[in-house]
Amino acid sequence: MADLDIPTARQLIDGAWTAAADGGELPVLDPATRETIQSVARARAVDVDHAVAAARRAAPGWAATSPSERGAILRRWADLIGAHVEQLAEHESRDVGKPRSGGRLNMYITQGIVDYFAGAADKLTGVTLPTRTPDYFGYTRPEPYGVCAVIIPWNVPAVLTVANVAPALAAGNTVVLKPSEIAPLSPFALAELGRRAGLPPGVLNVVTGLGPEAGVALTGHPDIDHISFVGSTVTGRAVMRAAAQHLVPVKLELGGKSPNVVFADADLDVAIPAIIASITENAGQNCYAGSRLLVEESIRAQVVERVAAGMAAIRTGPWDQDLDMGPLVSQAQYERVRGFLAEAPSAGARLVTGGEPATAAFDDGWYVAPTVFDQVDSDMRLAREEVFGPVLAVQGFRGVDEAVALMNGTDFGLLACIWTSDVSRALRVAGQARAGQVAVNQFHDAGVIGFPFNMQKESGFSRGGGYAALREYTQEKAVAVRLLDRPSA
Ligand code: NDP
Numbered sequence: 001m002a003d004l005d006i007p008t009a010r011q012l013i014d015g016a017w018t019a020a021a022d023g024g025e026l027p028v029l030d031p032a033t034r035e036t037i038q039s040v041a042r043a044r045a046v047d048v049d050h051a052v053a054a055a056r057r058a059a060p061g062w063a064a065t066s067p068s069e070r071g072a073i074l075r076r077w078a079d080l081i082g083a084h085v086e087q088l089a090e091h092e093s094r095d096v097g098k099p100r101s102g103g104r105l106n107m108y109i110t111q112g113i114v115d116y117f118a119g120a121a122d123k124l125t126g127v128t129l130p131t132r133t134p135d136y137f138g139y140t141r142p143e144p145y146g147v148c149a150v151i152i153p154w155n156v157p158a159v160l161t162v163a164n165v166a167p168a169l170a171a172g173n174t175v176v177l178k179p180s181e182i183a184p185l186s187p188f189a190l191a192e193l194g195r196r197a198g199l200p201p202g203v204l205n206v207v208t209g210l211g212p213e214a215g216v217a218l219t220g221h222p223d224i225d226h227i228s229f230v231g232s233t234v235t236g237r238a239v240m241r242a243a244a245q246h247l248v249p250v251k252l253e254l255g256g257k258s259p260n261v262v263f264a265d266a267d268l269d270v271a272i273p274a275i276i277a278s279i280t281e282n283a284g285q286n287c288y289a290g291s292r293l294l295v296e297e298s299i300r301a302q303v304v305e306r307v308a309a310g311m312a313a314i315r316t317g318p319w320d321q322d323l324d325m326g327p328l329v330s331q332a333q334y335e336r337v338r339g340f341l342a343e344a345p346s347a348g349a350r351l352v353t354g355g356e357p358a359t360a361a362f363d364d365g366w367y368v369a370p371t372v373f374d375q376v377d378s379d380m381r382l383a384r385e386e387v388f389g390p391v392l393a394v395q396g397f398r399g400v401d402e403a404v405a406l407m408n409g410t411d412f413g414l415l416a417c418i419w420t421s422d423v424s425r426a427l428r429v430a431g432q433a434r435a436g437q438v439a440v441n442q443f444h445d446a447g448v449i450g451f452p453f454n455m456q457k458e459s460g461f462s463r464g465g466g467y468a469a470l471r472e473y474t475q476e477k478a479v480a481v482r483l484l485d486r487p488s489a
Contacts, residue, residue, distance in 0.1 A: 004087040006188045011041040011208055014054035015201025021046045026181045026208065031097030031327040032318035032365040040184050043209030045217035048176070051205040052223050055147040055174040058202030063144050063172040070170055071121030077197035078114040081107065084193060091185035092158050093319035097326035097365070098282050100319055110158045110190070114166045116450060117470070121170035124470050129478075137481040142474035144172035145249070146225035149218045151239070153231045154183035154329055155285045155388075161187045163453070164228045165204060167469035173226070177206045178218055182330055184208045211235065222246055226473065229253070230287075232386075233411075233458050251472055252460035253453065255386040256414030259292040259407050260443070261429065264299045266419035267441070268306065274443040275392075276310040278417070280325050280370050284390035285333070287459075288415040290443055291387060294406045297396045304374050304394055308353040311370035311392070318365065327365035328389060334366035337389030340382055341371060347380045349373040349393070384410050400425065408434045413456030417443050435459075 009025040010017040024042035029035065041047065062070070081088065085107045093103030129138035148168045152160040157179050168175050179187040184206075191206045207214055215235075219227055219242035229239040230253040243250040260275045262268075278290030295303045315323035328334045341355055354371030368389055376383050376393040383393050397403045407416055407429070416433040418440050420426050430438040436454030437445065445451035450466030463472045 004084055004091070004189045004192065006038060006040070006091070006185055006192075009039045009041055011043055011047065011051075012188065012191050012195075012204075012206040013047070013051045014057075014205065015195060020044065020209075021050070026210070028095060028181070028183070028185065029330070030094055031329050034331075034364060034366070037094060038185060040181060040188070040208040042181075043178075043207035043214040045213070047207055047209070048214055048217040048221060051176045051207050052147060052218075052221050054202035054205055055176050056223055058200055059144075059146050059174045061200065062169075062174050062203050063146075065172070067122035067124065067170075067172070070172065071118045073198040074114055074118035074121060074166060074170060077194050077199070078111050078118055080193040080197055081111040081114060081190065084189070085111070088158060088186055088189055091189050092183070093326075095183040095185045096154060096157070096282070096285075096329055097319060099324065099326055100322040102282060102326075103319070106156060106158050110162050113159065113162045116466075117166040117170040120167075120467060120470055124171060124474065126476070135483050137483060139479050141477045141479065142171070142471070143477050145473065145475055146173060147223060148173045148175050148226045148228065148473065149221070149224045150175055150177045150228045151215055151218065151231065152177070152179050152187070154180035155282060155287070157183045158186040158190060160230050161190050163464055163469070164230070168228075168473045169199070169203065171470050171473040173473055174203045175205065176218060176224075177204065178214050179206065179208060181208050181210060216242065219243060220245060224248055227251070228462075233460075236460060251462045251464070253287065253455060253462050253464060254458060254460040255412060256287045256289065256455075256459050257292060257384065257386055257410045257412040258288050258290050258415040258417065258435075259294050260290045260417045260419065261403050261407050262293065262295045262299070262303060263403070263418075263420040263422070263425065264296040265421045267421060268299070268303065270441065271419045272303070272306050272310060275307055276314070278443040279392045280311065280314050280390045283325050283328055283368070285329060285388050288437070288444060289388075290417060291391065291393060292383065292410075293392055293394045294397055294403060295394065296403070297398050300394075300396045304352060304372065307392070308372045311372055311390075312353045314370045314390075316367055316369070325370065325390065327367045329366070331366060333388065334368065337368050337387055337391065340387045340389070340391060341368070344373050344376075344380065344382045347382070348375065348377060349380060349382060350375045352394075354390075378406065378409055386412070400429065404429060404432045408432070411458040414459040415439065415444065
């Protein structure tokens with residue numbers, strides 16, 4: 001592990017591990033024990049200034065580097081990630097509380113994303129444009145924005161780091177990344193590997209600090225050219241207001257309340273394990289978590305019974321025991337989820353399994369038992385708001401129209417999953433989904449390379465994931481040329 005230890009109370013600015021200007025630090029806690037495992041720098045506005053200045057200095061050189069060379073550096077970065085999967089996974093698993101195998105899976109995804117953009121870096125092209133007469137020539141040219149701010153939350157920090165940083169760098173931008181101070185270790189370790197892969201000083205800077213301090217300083221900074229924000233819808237609104245000050249383009253990836261819509265002809269042997277995984281993976285702390293189960297009334301009782309039995313069998317424990325599910329990430333998250341657990345029964349939902357904070361055995365951590373509430377009404381907070389915990393809300397429907405109305409019945413529009421063996425119905429319902437992503441007979445995007453991480457409604461707007469992300473991090477310049485006659489020599 002020593003190879004990728006994170007220096008105490010430091011941040012990465014201009015290629016060097018530096019303390020905060022005022023020496024401030026923040027503790028990083030292990031959610032399974034609530035003990036401090038690390039401290040990182042507490043960046044404030046002055047540190048953000050240093051990071052942005054470093055990124056600005058590095059920007060012209062990086063933009064002028066050949067795209068193939070940028071791709072080669074990213075490929076070395078991907079290879080180093082592959083060679084350090086265990087250490088990276090340990091950082092992320094301890095930090096977030098996810099089982100070791102979950103951390104490891106995240107690192108394979110992380111490596112794959114960097115590898116994808118390594119290959120894409122020199123395939124970004126403009127177009128030549130038709131002209132009215134042969135005396136003109138017109139073309140477009142994709143250009144980097146310059147300095148990009150990237151702000152991410154704590155739930156899947158490694159994947160979210162590279163999903164934004166890798167396309168930004170591939171397209172020729174420099175970056176100032178602010179991970180959540182709750183889970184900054186894997187982003188720091190990734191940035192260190194990027195440095196070793198050959199990213200020049202200042203091309204990727206990482207500052208850790210509180211949202212109201214470092215986050216606000218970064219999004220309001222006058223020398224930022226583009227902002228990517230991943231986090232809650234509430235903070236997303238604040239980020240957009242900040243971006244408006246300097247008219248900076250924004251990419252927002254926000255919350256979700258994703259439904260699994262199960263029709264009576266679904267293959268339940270495939271659907272039920274996937275539904276359980278969709279709300280217990282990472283203890284339900286995923287933006288795309290399958291937090292709503294919408295099920296056709298004729299099979300509702302048996303589906304609820306089978307899902308509840310599977311949820312009750314989930315083994316919970318600290319990351320290094322590598323069971324099925326870990327604790328929630330923080331005291332604040334624990335209290336938030338318990339608030340929903342306390343409120344739902346009095347609002348009329350029927351508790352089927354879970355409900356109470358888990359575990360005599362794991363009293364030290366922020367554990368919550370996998371929970372199923374049936375007879376949830378669309379007006380309840382549980383049906384509408386993001387819980388960000390292993391809590392499933394079940395609603396029944398009769399017929400396609402009611403299924404579609406429920407599916408689209410929240411302010412969010414991230415992912416909708418449709419379970420049916422009728423392909424025509426699947427495609428019709430997919431077409432009616434007000435969601436950026438749809439999965440049929442699976443949860444999420446397995447099996448598809450470069451699946452665009454799109455969203456609609458209050459889940460945000462972005463063209464993340466896949467080749468479109470490269471476009472997200474470029475601005476297009478259009479050039480019109482008049483071809484003048486010259487007397488021949
Ligand atoms: P927050 O919105 O609270 O925080 C996200 C990041 O923004 C953190 O780094 C935070 O710093 C920072 N921040 C907080 N306030 C501000 C501010 N005023 N200006 C700038 N930055 C700020 O989200 P959570 O950390 O609670 O993360 C969970 C949320 O993220 C969920 O809603 C989830 O759905 C969403 N998410 C969305 C994804 C997607 O792709 N759509 C993927 C993963 C998660 P600090 O930690 O110090 O507060």
